[in-house]
Amino acid sequence: MHMADALINPAVGGTMWLVTAGLIAYCARKVKQTMNDRLVPMMGVLGAFIFAAMMINFSIPGTGSSGHLGGGLILTILLGPYAAFLVISSVLVVQAFFFADGGLLALGCNIFNLGFFPAFIAYPFIYRVIARDEYGTLRAWIAAIVAAVVGLQLGAFGVVLETKASGISELPFSAFVLLMQPIHLAIGIVEGLATAAVVAFVAHARPEALFPAQAVVEPRNSMRPVLIGLLIATVIVGGAASWFASTHPDGLEWSIAKVSGKEEVSGTEDNLHKGLGQLQEKTAFLPDYGFKSTETEAAPAEQTAAEPEQWPTISAGTSVSGIVGGLITLGLTVLIGFALKARRAGV
Amino acid sequence: MGLGQWLEIGRMDELGRLDTPAHRLDARAKVITTIVFIVVVMSFPRYEVSALTPFFLYPFALIALGRIPPGYILRKILLAAPFALVVGMFNPLLDHQVIASVGVWSISGGWLSFASIMLRFVLTVSAALTLIACTGIYRLGAGLERMCMPRVFVVQLLFLYRYLFVIVDEGARMMRSLELRSARPSSLRLRVYGSLVGHLLLRSMARADRVYRAMAARGFDGKIRALHRASFQWTDWAFTGGWTAFFAIARMWNLADALGRILAGGGS
Amino acid sequence: MSHHLVEVRDLHFAYPDGTDALKGVSFRITHGESVALVGANGAGKSTLLLHLNGYLTPTRGEIRIGETPLIRETAAAVRRAVGMVFQDPDDQLFMPTVFEDVAFGPLNAGLPPDEIEHRVVSALERVGMAHLRDRPPYKLSAGEKRAVAIATVLAMAPDVLVMDEPSSHLDPRGRRRLIELLKSFKHTKIIATHDLELVVELCSRVIVLDDGRVVAEGQAVELLNDETLMLAHGLERPHSLRHLHPH
Ligand SMILES: Nc1ncnc2c1ncn2[C@@H]1O[C@H](COP(=O)(O)OP(=O)(O)OP(=O)(O)O)[C@@H](O)[C@H]1O
Ligand SMILES: [Mg+2]
Numbered sequence: 001m002h003m004a005d006a007l008i009n010p011a012v013g014g015t016m017w018l019v020t021a022g023l024i025a026y027c028a029r030k031v032k033q034t035m036n037d038r039l040v041p042m043m044g045v046l047g048a049f050i051f052a053a054m055m056i057n058f059s060i061p062g063t064g065s066s067g068h069l070g071g072g073l074i075l076t077i078l079l080g081p082y083a084a085f086l087v088i089s090s091v092l093v094v095q096a097f098f099f100a101d102g103g104l105l106a107l108g109c110n111i112f113n114l115g116f117f118p119a120f121i122a123y124p125f126i127y128r129v130i131a132r133d134e135y136g137t138l139r140a141w142i143a144a145i146v147a148a149v150v151g152l153q154l155g156a157f158g159v160v161l162e163t164k165a166s167g168i169s170e171l172p173f174s175a176f177v178l179l180m181q182p183i184h185l186a187i188g189i190v191e192g193l194a195t196a197a198v199v200a201f202v203a204h205a206r207p208e209a210l211f212p213a214q215a216v217v218e219p220r221n222s223m224r225p226v227l228i229g230l231l232i233a234t235v236i237v238g239g240a241a242s243w244f245a246s247t248h249p250d251g252l253e254w255s256i257a258k259v260s261g262k263e264e265v266s267g268t269e270d271n272l273h274k275g276l277g278q279l280q281e282k283t284a285f286l287p288d289y290g291f292k293s294t295e296t297e298a299a300p301a302e303q304t305a306a307e308p309e310q311w312p313t314i315s316a317g318t319s320v321s322g323i324v325g326g327l328i329t330l331g332l333t334v335l336i337g338f339a340l341k342a343r344r345a346g347v
Numbered sequence: 348m349g350l351g352q353w354l355e356i357g358r359m360d361e362l363g364r365l366d367t368p369a370h371r372l373d374a375r376a377k378v379i380t381t382i383v384f385i386v387v388v389m390s391f392p393r394y395e396v397s398a399l400t401p402f403f404l405y406p407f408a409l410i411a412l413g414r415i416p417p418g419y420i421l422r423k424i425l426l427a428a429p430f431a432l433v434v435g436m437f438n439p440l441l442d443h444q445v446i447a448s449v450g451v452w453s454i455s456g457g458w459l460s461f462a463s464i465m466l467r468f469v470l471t472v473s474a475a476l477t478l479i480a481c482t483g484i485y486r487l488g489a490g491l492e493r494m495c496m497p498r499v500f501v502v503q504l505l506f507l508y509r510y511l512f513v514i515v516d517e518g519a520r521m522m523r524s525l526e527l528r529s530a531r532p533s534s535l536r537l538r539v540y541g542s543l544v545g546h547l548l549l550r551s552m553a554r555a556d557r558v559y560r561a562m563a564a565r566g567f568d569g570k571i572r573a574l575h576r577a578s579f580q581w582t583d584w585a586f587t588g589g590w591t592a593f594f595a596i597a598r599m600w601n602l603a604d605a606l607g608r609i610l611a612g613g614g615s
Numbered sequence: 616m617s618h619h620l621v622e623v624r625d626l627h628f629a630y631p632d633g634t635d636a637l638k639g640v641s642f643r644i645t646h647g648e649s650v651a652l653v654g655a656n657g658a659g660k661s662t663l664l665l666h667l668n669g670y671l672t673p674t675r676g677e678i679r680i681g682e683t684p685l686i687r688e689t690a691a692a693v694r695r696a697v698g699m700v701f702q703d704p705d706d707q708l709f710m711p712t713v714f715e716d717v718a719f720g721p722l723n724a725g726l727p728p729d730e731i732e733h734r735v736v737s738a739l740e741r742v743g744m745a746h747l748r749d750r751p752p753y754k755l756s757a758g759e760k761r762a763v764a765i766a767t768v769l770a771m772a773p774d775v776l777v778m779d780e781p782s783s784h785l786d787p788r789g790r791r792r793l794i795e796l797l798k799s800f801k802h803t804k805i806i807a808t809h810d811l812e813l814v815v816e817l818c819s820r821v822i823v824l825d826d827g828r829v830v831a832e833g834q835a836v837e838l839l840n841d842e843t844l845m846l847a848h849g850l851e852r853p854h855s856l857r858h859l860h861p862h
Contacts, residue, residue: 004431005475006468010386028497037569038559040499041709044506045555049548051511052518056547058540071543078548088505094511097487098356100427104475105385163434168393168464168548170438170457197541203547208631209552364751485711509709512753556708560670564699565771566691566723 002095002110003159005103008166016108016162024089030082039083044200046078047087051094058197060190067190072118073148074195077127078210081119089116113158122151135203135210145192145197152188157178356511362415363483369413374482374490376583380590383480385471387594394446394459398601399466405590406473413481420480424472435464484508502571510554517549619646619681619774619803621667626676626806628662636662639676644803651814652807653836654824655849660779660807661702663824667777667805668697680775681775695724698773701736702780704760708752713744713763716752720771738770739763742796758789765796775803782810823848
């Protein structure tokens with residue numbers, strides 16, 4: 001689910017870049033504080049391992065298809081959240097540059113979606129809570145599957161939000177959610193199974209190999225700055241960027257116009273620009289949440305009937321999206337609950 | 348990921364080591380210029396098509412200066428295209444509003460924005476690919492570090508890169524030995540999978556330990572020290588400044604359109 | 616202070632998983648000596664070598680390098696005196712170019728830039744690899760890698776050279792070159808190896824390890840020629856010695 005540059009606007013991409021850069025700086029500081037010299041080569045080699053593991057497939061029972069390890073969760077189990085976040089970032093950097101898998105502008109989004117959620121949400125609040133310190137037991141298997149699913153669901157939802165906030169794709173929010181979440185439910189289960197199987201093997205064959213990670217894991221109350229970071233990121237992206245995107249589909253043009261004092265910088269009066277006014281009306285973000293409610297008015301007639309736009313209002317065609325959306329909301333509330341609980345325990 | 352893709356990485360690695368005017372530029376100059384390029388390209392309104400075309404000049408120039416085979420870059424772009432294609436394809440399906448016409452044909456906004464997405468996709472991806480092909484990961488890493496990326500991050504990124512082939516090779520060897528012994532090797536049962544990948548993981552961890560040992564034996568104390576520090580030359584300033592100016596101009600005026608008018612005007 | 620003396624007394628070591636790898640090893644190696652450490656797979660050779668620069672800490676026993684007892688506080692100084700060449704050069708060559716790899720040690724030692732340059736160039740010249748200085752190490756042949764790995768250690772100007780299986784993965788010509796190269800060093804050398812022909816050519820003394828203990832120690836030619844001893848510890852009498860004492 002690597003996002004491509006072509007689908008996000010600079011405001012969203014830039015914001016996520018800043019958030020991610022901040023997280024990288026924070027994690028790098030944490031890693032340095034561990035004073036564990038061994039960690040740096042271990043991080044690099046495990047990053048390389050993830051690439052190798054992606055080549056090896058297993059058959060998914062009862063489906064006839066196959067899956068492989070994704071990386072985020074197992075890296076966090078092995079290295080702890082801070083080091084793992086850096087490694088996941090590097091894996092994505094290499095994928096972006098060498099495989100053109102996800103773009104540079106989208107890199108911040110991709111790192112956030114695929115790194116932040118498994119390392120700082122799924123691992124501390126789900127995996128550790130369920131698995132405690134067990135490896136290879138039923139608990140641990142369930143923990144891995146649930147954590148992987150939640151991590152990927154959040155990541156996929158991140159993709160939807162960021163794409164939607166960018167306003168480049170026409171795909172309606174609900175349809176996009178409907179497209180992304182179920183696919184990533186399946187991917188999450190596969191990821192969880194693969195992670196649990198590998199961890200179970202290592203725990204059985206060489207349990208001491210799993211211990212170095214423990215030294216790097218910190219008590220959950222130190223997650224507070226991270227959670228605050230998440231909150232800020234959400235507010236910025238969800239609020240400012242989407243407002244930016246919806247009122248000014250073209251962020252830079254808007255700022256150039258401000259600077260140069262002209263409304264229309266390019267000045268050409270061709271058809272493209274005439275469409276712009278209408279266009280600005282159209283790119284509303286989450287219309288039902290009141291950012292802008294012009295979408296249905298501006299939308300051409302043939303569109304309204306077929307489209308499941310009124311999420312979360314459940315119509316016949318959108319009941320599944322309603323369920324998915326409801327589940328996500330539920331998951332988020334649970335997470336916030338966990339966060340608050342951890343916070344209280346920490347103070 | 349197939350083995351073919353790994354050979355492709357090897358190719359990219361070779362390209363990154365060439366010595367051409369494009370490679371000699373400071374990594375930071377190329378990184379900054381590429382970022383400006385991508386931001387400007389992505390800042391166009393969604394229906395913009397023609398004004399984007401002048402931006403091809405930048406990747407083309409780097410490809411030429413850096414002596415990079417264009418076919419190679421093109422192939423990689425095609426391989427990466429599906430995601431943008433799939434998401435972008437919805438635009439023509441959902442947006443039927445006619446906003447332009449060429450002769451007798453009327454073009455819907457959906458098709459225009461779809462074309463625009465694909466154009467931006469090719470532009471941004473080719474910029475990223477040429478950046479790495481003209482810089483190489485090591486010079487890029489050094490550049491990033493000097494642009495305030497934390498050193499721990501850069502160092503482990505370079506370690507990742509260094510051991511990529513070594514570990515992937517180890518994985519491929521394990522797969523091969525498994526193939527010799529099993530009937531349907533393409534897909535493993537979860538249990539077998541766990542032990543195979545687990546083995547690979549243990550081997551990787553042992554490798555990391557040995558690498559650390561070798562580093563410690565040569566006085567590594569947690570600090571990675573840099574050897575040479577290249578400085579920003581006037582050519583680097585000129586490169587960054589020149590291209591940024593070009594991007595700004597191409598952003599404000601539709602150069603393709605202007606060219607069309609001049610030609611059409613001259614013709615009639 | 617001279618570091619050329621290596622003394623190991625009653626060394627015990629167990630890995631975290633409980634494997635007793637060393638069970639009371641003692642020996643003494645003096646200035647300029649060239650000593651081979653031989654023994655079957657799993658005898659404990661690599662484990663022993665890892666103690667010599669403080670990478671592993673003994674559960675019992677003591678190590679002295681020169682007059683310095685090897686403890687946590689002296690480990691950094693000892694690492695400068697004891698140069699380790701590891702079994703797999705890929706583990707030892709982790710920097711982007713050969714030059715940077717060889718410079719890694721001197722840089723950590725805090726040497727001034729021109730001294731570093733000088734050391735790197737002369738180390739590469741000694742192993743005959745000066746022409747490779749700007750190549751990426753992972754694209755070298757096995758023999759070249761080995762030579763560069765040795766150069767990375769030489770650049771630190773160690774007093775004692777410790778090598779684990781230096782001739783593994785080398786073709787006959789590469790192996791021959793390596794032997795000639797090692798012959799030219801005046802360092803104290805400790806070489807763990809299965810290559811007994813190399814021992815015959817390079818080493819004056821042999822220590823035989825079996826199951827974590829020293830089971831024999833003495834003149835190389837004499838020991839290696841003792842067929843019963845060799846066979847008892849999973850080794851064999853080198854061909855080159857056959858003409859000396861035909862049984
Ligand atoms: N990291 C480790 N954890 C646990 N046991 C280990 C580890 N490394 C080695 N051992 C065990 O310690 C013993 C000695 O191993 P060592 O590697 O020192 O033998 P060696 O003489 O170097 O063998 P070889 O000739 O195969 O290289 C063996 O029984 C081995 O299984
Ligand atoms: Mg060994």
